[in-house]
Amino acid sequence: MIDKEYNKILKQYHKLSDRHILVVETDMPYSDVFKVVSLSNKIRRAGNELVRLMRKNYDQLLRTKRYRKLLFLYGITEDKSKRKILANQLNEMRKSYNVTWDYCRTSMIPIGKKYSIDAVFALTKAEDIWRGVEKCLYGNGNTIHFSKYGELPCIRAKQINRGIPVSVKDDKLQFKLGKTAFGIQVNDRFQQDEADDILTYLTESEIVDHKA
Known part of the structure; x- marks a missing residue:
């Protein structure tokens, strides 16, 4: 299979895959949290x-x-x-x-x-x-809704290497938003297992994608 065809199939696979959400706390200082809320x-x-x-x-x-x-x-x-x-x-x-x-x-x-x-x-x-x-x-929607002031801050980006890039540093997940680098606080075994899976993908993405 040529690279172009493989990448096309992989992109389609990612598009059809269910979104997986892992909720964790960051280790950001308050000053950086304020910047994130402002951007949101x-x-x-x-x-x-x-x-x-x-x-x-x-x-x-x-x-x-x-x-x-x-x-x-x-x-x-x-x-x-x-x-x-x-x-x-x-x-x-x-x-x-x-x-x-x-x-x-x-x-x-x-x-x-x-x-x-x-x-x-x-x-x-x-x-x-x-x-x-x-x-x-x-569908059954009636109108498009506005986002209210005071709701929980939300900053999303679809690409793993843009917006809020995710990388591995010292065998831990590291995120970057602008000039601010931060990690996550793992509070239980479930979060640790999920974080480990993400680490595995980031370090061996080609192997994991090929298996998929």
């Missing part, structure tokens, strides 16, 4: 600005009689060819009202720059917001 609030404000924009576009789309009629017809039509035609018409309307992932993603670029947010954090936030839009478009 910037991301929250930027996200709310994008939510406001996407919410406005979605509400305008939903108010059109043609879109509501197409949704109704799509829901009651059983013929596959007719459903495909209706789906294409719905997608065209979503494009015309800027209710698309591409518009959501590109709109976040200037917003992220406005709040001086790293591009990887801005993109991750845009993806979170788009998932909310998708629930409204294809």
